[in-house]
Amino acid sequence: MRELGKLTVDQVNEIDHPVPITSNGKPVAWLVPLTAAERRRAELIATGRLEPRRRDDLEAWQPLPPAAETESTLTEILNAMREQERT
Numbered sequence: 323m324r325e326l327g328k329l330t331v332d333q334v335n336e337i338d339h340p341v342p343i344t345s346n347g348k349p350v351a352w353l354v355p356l357t358a359a360e361r362r363r364a365e366l367i368a369t370g371r372l373e374p375r376r377r378d379d380l381e382a383w384q385p386l387p388p389a390a391e392t393e394s395t396l397t398e399i400l401n402a403m404r405e406q407e408r409t
Contacts, residue, residue: 343351356364366372394402 337353338355340355341353342349343353363372367374
């Protein structure tokens with residue numbers, strides 16, 4: 323980290339491969355460049371055009387129940403479609 327702290331942002335942006343981070347000569351982490359998709363996502367978030375998901379949003383998510391007791395679930399519909407393809 324000591325050497326990385328001496329680099330400018332432009333120099334870090336030029337690194338196009340993973341760089342090992344060491345502590346007392348032992349690797350403890352990797353500094354990995356962002357993919358093009360990750361860079362685009364970060365740009366969208368920075369400009370306010372994308373709102374990042376929060377982890378608690380996903381934990382609270384529950385699938386919607388069928389509209390009626392007699393309505394098939396998506397799993398049942400998919401299984402029926404697969405069965406039709408086989409025949």
